[in-house]
Amino acid sequence: MTDMATNNDIVPPAKSSLLALDARTQRRNREESTFKALGLGAVGIGMLFLLILLTTIVSNGVGAFTQTFINVPVYLDPAKLDKKGERNLDDIKKVSTFGYSPLVLNGLLELVQENGIDTPFEKSKQMKSLVSASAAAKVRDYVIANPDQIGETVTFNLLAASRVDGYLKDRVKREDVARDKNISAEHLDLVDELVKAGIVKKGFNWSFITGADASESRAEQAGIGVAMMGSFFMMLVVLLLSLPIGVAASIYLEEFAPQNKFTDLIEVNISNLAAVPSIVFGILGLAVFIQFMHLPQSAPLVGGLVLTLMTLPTIIISTRAALKAVPSSIRQAALGVGASKMQSVFHHVLPLAMPGILTGTIIGLAQALGETAPLLLIGMVGYIASNPPDGIVSGFMDPNSAMPAQIYEWAKRADPAYYERAWGGIIILLLFLLTMNVIAVILRRRFERRW
Amino acid sequence: MSLVKLTTSAVAIAAVSASAAYARDNVQVAGSSTVLPYASIVAEAFGENFDFPTPVVESGGSSAGLKRFCEGVGENTIDVANASRAIREKEVKACAENGVTDIIEVRIGYDGIVFASQIDGPDFTAFEPIDWFNALSPKVVVDGALVDNPNNKWSDANADLPDVEIAAFIPGTKHGTREVFEEKVLVEGCKASGAYDLYLAAAEGDSEKAKKKAAKKACYHVRTDGKSVDIDGDYTETLARIDSNAEGVGVFGLAFYENNTDKLKVATMSEVAPSTETIASGEYPVSRPLFFYIKKAHIGVIPGLKEYAEFFVADEIAGPDGPLAEYGLVSDPELSETQSSVADETTLGGS
Incomplete structure (x- = not known):
């Protein structure tokens, strides 16, 4: 009896048709399409802002090129x-x-x-x-x-x-x-x-791209060329120092270092350093390189050293990620045929991780190229980029500015013509960053191996 | 590991040898952002006309520049500090402690400080120092007693001024311009409104002089309720604030205003319109001398330093028809004395 009663209580399942959706499915579908619309809206807003940004930059800055x-x-x-x-x-x-x-x-x-x-x-x-x-x-x-x-x-x-x-x-x-x-x-x-x-x-206006900075009363003569040279020498210092140091440090930490408290401490600190605001590195650079080591002020060498400190954590983190992505079977195979640990790393792991390392390095360099804050403190902002460097030593040692610092300086000047040049400088800087990012993407696409 | 060691030691050796072997051959200047345009004009012309490299001019404010100037003697310190005010006794002492004893003071001319607002904004056309004091001071005189500032609109401070909320953009305390604003505007307004006498009566101090100093200092205060905004950046920042706030009034240098007459309109102060003529004659009240300071110990060590200083004050540069005057500097009527003191390397407080 009881069985019968329960059976009677059961509501017969609603007749479902493949053609007519029930209320719950309809609600779920509605939620999904709302979410999709919101997502699309978010992308749209992002694109809109990008468009506004780019049109503002181009419309304000294009005048500097004529x-x-x-x-x-x-x-x-x-x-x-x-x-x-x-x-x-x-x-x-x-x-x-x-x-x-x-x-x-x-x-x-x-x-x-x-x-x-x-x-x-x-x-x-x-x-x-x-x-x-x-x-x-x-x-x-x-x-x-x-x-x-x-x-x-x-x-x-x-x-x-x-x-x-x-x-x-x-x-x-x-x-x-x-x-x-x-x-x-x-x-x-x-x-x-x-x-x-x-x-x-x-x-x-070729001289805008190749020329030197000019004084307040001659906005028409100012160019970003010398500051570009300053940026170039700084990036050279960053590349020559941070790539070997960064790669060596990450290989050691990833492949050789024993797992203990000390290594953990180093790892945590590297992650912390990557999050330190760049102005802090500027103060450090002023204290260590200029006041203690007596390197010349406003020199691209000092700027490069400061930016190296800033870029190192980025490069170490991306290099370690690239090394980690190489499967351990590669290492074991190398060790299995009698290679030493060092041979397995340098002959097999490092070449496979190279595209990832280079991508990380280029992105780190692009970040350093656009950095202004630390340069404020080591004397690279002002009327500095007035003499084109004559030779390599002078390129590293003579006072110079950098592209973002030059843009900042122009934006501060009284004559409205400088405002236009600041926007023009932004166009050039963006072109550089774009090129570097495109190279990074190409490297990744072409050489990255997936396992 | 060996790679790391090799690189770091190579860097250390390179850095040390580079600094030892490298002799600086260009003049380095830092300091006031008001003097920067003039210094850059001179530096550019100097580089064009002499065989020396173009001097490097940094900004950062008078106090910051003098601080760096006083760090010591040697190639990694600056040679010249630009300042929009005279060096203070405290700074001379700090300099002496670091071995910077012989300082040559050079006055290059005068600069006017103007009060300007958006060109299409309300009619801010005439100010008196007392208007600014009543608008900006935290305490003002009402019926013979000091009370918390009740003025919210310019028209409360002076019925002739527009009926809009007070929004003043004044230079921050690290600027030399602020000092002039305090001395020539706030203190004058303080005295005119009677607040100075009240402060003086209430001041505590050992001597009459200390009391006067305390009363003057009380006049320097500005209200902190957001109606007066300190601008620590350059005049471009003040201009941006005025641009976005039609009712704002800002403090600018005369040269900056003259380059942006399409956006700004200037007000008279004590019924005098600012111009190079009224400033030179002393009629326009808010002006100040501009200076630069040279380390005598660097003359003869840094090539071109003395030539740069002499070129700066030469008639063709700093004279009434020179490029500096064209840019907005009010040329010094006693320029020839400055020229001879630069030529003789006359130092502060001595031969």
Whole structure:
């Protein structure tokens, strides 16, 4: 009876059809599609921010790659440049750039008058706001290199002042110049005429990529080239030091070290070091390398040493992961045919782990390349990257900046033209990072072995 | 293991030999970020016109620069410190303790400090020092007594000012500019409002001088409720704050303002508009001299150091028509005296 009763209580299973879903399945499906939509939304938001970031960078920075130039015939007046007339190089050198500047401005004024351009300016001094202050230095360098040209009229392709350049790039607006003492509306009229006459032209700005930093008053002349050299020498130091040290340390820890408290302590500390903020390494570098070891300030060598300290934990961790991924059967096989422990590591394990090690190293280098904070403390931010290094020793030892430090410095300067250059510098830096990451990906794809 | 040993010892040897064999041949300068633009202009022109390498100029603030300057004598210390204020006695002493005894002080000119706001923002067109004191001081005078500052809007401080919340961006304490702001604006406002006399009456001290010092110090305080913001970075940071806050008022250097007239409008102080002319004549009240300091012991050791200093104060550079004046420096009317003192290497407090 009881059996019967229970049997009667059982609800007969609901008729399920393959075509109609029951309520629970429907709910689960709903949850799944909501989750998928949320995930897609998250990816979408990420992509959107990336897009905003990239468009901002490109739209702000692309202007730095073009620059406005003025073609000016300059009469190299012997009465001013070589008063004695002996063409003695020492006498010629005595005339400073301040002596050259009037010649350039005279040349420009004559050019304006020859072209019949109507302008209220009658004095050559009033042309000053059109031409970069670097023009005089360019002419002087030319004269010192070619003293026999004194007395001739030579046409120079000179940089226009940053306000003129900004006007042609729509950075300087006509309505804003009323209170700007660097340029006036009449000057802008003149610029319009000069553009029509083909004297003022925009061109690709190679010197932005190859040139040195410039002072506050000459944004138009500044380039990132010397800072790039600084970054290059720093990365060389990082690579030469952190790769051998990092790989040796990880091989020892992974393959040879006995498992004891001491090794554990080292391992924990390496992981901790990887999480230390980079500014701490900057202070350490200042104290150890500059104040104790008396290495020169602002030198890429010191910057490289500091960044080595920062990169080492990253490289050790990724190298150990790569070594760990090599199956132990490889080691045992090597040992089984009579190889020594060292031979098994260097002949078999290390070659197989190499792609992983190189990928980790490149990513560590890319991280170091974009690092600014430690460089602040060892004197690599400021008006530093002004002399291109002449030779390898000078490249390591002479004061220099680095790309991210140069970008930071430009972003701080007063002239809005520097702001544009900071964005331009970011484009170049990103291109470098992108290249390095692509190399890392290719290495991984091509050579990585899976077991 | 041998690889590790080999590399580390190689690095150590390389580093030591490099530092021993390497003689520095460029001038190194650090200090005030206000002086940095001028120093970089001079350094650039110096590199172009002389056979010496272009000097290296770092920023970081007057106090930080003088601290590094006083670290000692030798090639791994800087040669020149830029400062937007005169060196303090304390710093001269710290220098002497580290062996930096002969210091040459060079005054390069004057710099104006301006008060500016967003160009499309409220009408901040005229300030008096007392307005700033009443807006920023933690205690102000109400009916002859010091009370906690009740002013929330500029119009509470002065009915002629716009009716907007107080949001002032002033230089942080590591900047030389802050000192000028305290001396020329806050203390003046403090005296004008009568707070100084109240502080003086309440001050405790052994002598009249100590009391006055304490009262002055009390005037330096600014409120900490977020209405006054210390900017420890550069003027670009202040500009960014003003850019995002239409009601903000910031403290800038004259040269910085003149480069950003498309974004900023400047206010008068004590009814004088800031310009190189009004600062040179002394009419505009908030200005200060700019300096750099040279280690005499480095002259003759670091090539080009003396030439750099002489070039900096030469008429064609620091004179009224030179590139520094063009950038915004108010040239020193006594420049010729500075030139001769640089030429004679006259040190502080002595021959």
